[in-house]
Amino acid sequence: MEVGQQGTQIKFDNQEHLHKIQAWVQDSRAYANLGKCANYIPALERANPSQLGICIIGSNGSIVKAGDFNTAFTLQSISKVIGFIAACIDYGIAYVLERVDVEPTGDAFNSIIRLEVHKPGRPFNPMINAGAITVASLLGGRNPVEKVESICLLIEKIVGRRPTINEDVFHSEWQTAHRNRALAYYLKETGFLDCSVEEAIEVYLKQCSIEVTTEDVAMIGLVLANDGYHPIRKEQIFSKEVARLTKALMVTCGMYNASGKFAASVGIPAKSGVSGGILAAIPPRGRSTDSPFMDGCGIGIYGPAIDEFGNSVAGVKLLQQIAREWDFNIF
Numbered sequence: 149m150e151v152g153q154q155g156t157q158i159k160f161d162n163q164e165h166l167h168k169i170q171a172w173v174q175d176s177r178a179y180a181n182l183g184k185c186a187n188y189i190p191a192l193e194r195a196n197p198s199q200l201g202i203c204i205i206g207s208n209g210s211i212v213k214a215g216d217f218n219t220a221f222t223l224q225s226i227s228k229v230i231g232f233i234a235a236c237i238d239y240g241i242a243y244v245l246e247r248v249d250v251e252p253t254g255d256a257f258n259s260i261i262r263l264e265v266h267k268p269g270r271p272f273n274p275m276i277n278a279g280a281i282t283v284a285s286l287l288g289g290r291n292p293v294e295k296v297e298s299i300c301l302l303i304e305k306i307v308g309r310r311p312t313i314n315e316d317v318f319h320s321e322w323q324t325a326h327r328n329r330a331l332a333y334y335l336k337e338t339g340f341l342d343c344s345v346e347e348a349i350e351v352y353l354k355q356c357s358i359e360v361t362t363e364d365v366a367m368i369g370l371v372l373a374n375d376g377y378h379p380i381r382k383e384q385i386f387s388k389e390v391a392r393l394t395k396a397l398m399v400t401c402g403m404y405n406a407s408g409k410f411a412a413s414v415g416i417p418a419k420s421g422v423s424g425g426i427l428a429a430i431p432p433r434g435r436s437t438d439s440p441f442m443d444g445c446g447i448g449i450y451g452p453a454i455d456e457f458g459n460s461v462a463g464v465k466l467l468q469q470i471a472r473e474w475d476f477n478i479f
C-alpha cells in the first residue's frame with residue numbers, strides 16, 4: 149500500500165499481472181535499436197536509447213510497474229494534451245475550437261505547410277506544434293509564468309505532486325527552436341496568437357520541459373479513461389465533454405502522421421512525445437471478459453528511441469502487445 153504525499157492517492161501493487169508485463173517489456177525492448185533518441189533537441193540526445201518502462205494504474209487503484217518505469221523524462225508533446233484541457237477549462241470548448249480545429253493533417257508534427265495553404269490559417273489540431281503553440285498563447289494568465297502555472301496546477305491536481313520544469317531541456321530547445329518560432333511568427337501574422345511570439349514559445353517549450361515519470365503519465369491517462377473523473381481522489385477534475393473531445397483528438401492525431409496506423413494496429417487513445425513518452429487511456433469496457441483492468445486504466449510508457457514520426461519504437465510495440473493480449477482495443 150502506498151499513500152501519496154498528500155494522503156490522497158492510495159494505490160496497491162498488482163502482483164497478478166506483473167510477470168506478464170515484465171516479460172512483454174523484455175520482448176519489446178529488443179525493438180529499441182530500430183529507433184534513435186531525438187537529436188534536434190540536444191539535451192534529449194543524452195538519454196539511454198535502450199530504456200523501456202511502463203506503469204499501468206487501474207480505476208480501482210491497482211498499479212503495475214515494470215522496466216525503467218522510474219526514469220524521469222520530459223513531457224514534450226504529451227503536454228499538448230494537458231495544455232488543451234487546461235485551455236478548455238479556462239475558456240470553454242467553443243472558444244478554443246475557434247482558434248484550433250480538430251482535423252488530422254497526415255503531415256509531420258512540426259510542419260508549416262498547411263498554415264498557408266488552408267485559409268484562414270487556423271491550425272488543424274492542438275496535437276501538432278502549430279496548434280499547441282496557439283493553445284499555449286491563450287492559456288489563462290497574464291504572462292508566460294502564469295500560463296505555465298495553469299498547466300502545472302492541472303498536473304498537480306491529477307498526480308498529487310507539483311511537477312518541476314527541466315531547465316536544461318528547456319534551455320536546450322529554447323536555443324534551437326527556429327522552426328517553432330517560424331510557426332509562431334506565421335500564427336501571429338494571421339491573428340491566431342493571443343500574446344507575443346517569444347511569450348508563446350516560452351510557454352510552449354516550458355510545458356514540453358515538464359518532468360514526469362511513467363506513473364504521473366499513467367495517472368493522467370486514468371483520469372482521461374474515466375471521462376475527467378479521478379477515481380482515486382474521487383473528484384471530477386474536468387468535464388466529460390472535454391475528456392471525450394481530448395480522447396477523440398488522441399485517436400485521430402495523437403501519434404502524428406502515424407495515428408492511422410496506430411489506430412489500426414493498437415486501437416487506443418494515445419499521445420506520444422519526442423522524449424519517448426506515451427500517454428494512453430483505456431476506458432472501462434462494458435462486456436465482460438477475463439482481461440484485467442475491465443474498469444479502465446491509464447498507461448504511461450517511456451522508451452526514448454523514437455521512429456521517423458516521433459513515436460517510441462519499443463513503446464508502440466509494447467502497447468500493441470498489451471492491447472492484443474488484454475483486449476484493450478476500443479474499436
Ligand code: DON
Pocket residue numbers: 223224225226257258277321328353356404420421422423457458459
Ligand atoms: O516542439 C517540439 O519539437 C518538441 N518540444 C515537442 C515535439 C514532440 O514531442 C513531437 N512528438 N512526437
